[in-house]
Amino acid sequence: AIRLVESGGGAVQAGGSLRLSCDVIGYAWTYSGHCMAWFRQVPGKEREGVGSLIIDGRASPQYGDSVKGRFTISHNEDKTALYLQMDSLEPEDTAMYYCASDGVCRGSGWQSAEAFPIWGQGTQVTVSS
DSSP states (O other): OOEEEEEOOEEEETTOOEEEEEEEESOGGGOTTOEEEEEEEOTTSOOEEEEEEETTOSSOOEEOTTTTTTEEEEEOTTSOEEEEEEOSOOGGGOEEEEEEESOOOSTTGGGOGGGOOEEOOOEEEEEEO
């Protein structure tokens, strides 16, 4: 079975940028057409969908309203890594960020964490003002 390993988190000042990586370990060559996503969660709040895309899909990536225009989700050509480029970071972006796979990308269903059965352990992002 595949494993997802996030990296790239850290502390950054407001207005800065950060790039998160999600390494897909094991059977990545079968991931064309799979729905993958980034989520984030802060204490006391539900896990929030940040962005999603279909690996090698024709549809454009989807984004949560709070990050649209600032964050960009993508993957590498050999399908072994999912990325989240975060620009214009705000203190409100502080959260644990998770990579997820094998969900449903159509419609708005991807925004539900329950739709994704495979998760990484998360990487912390802290944005200071």
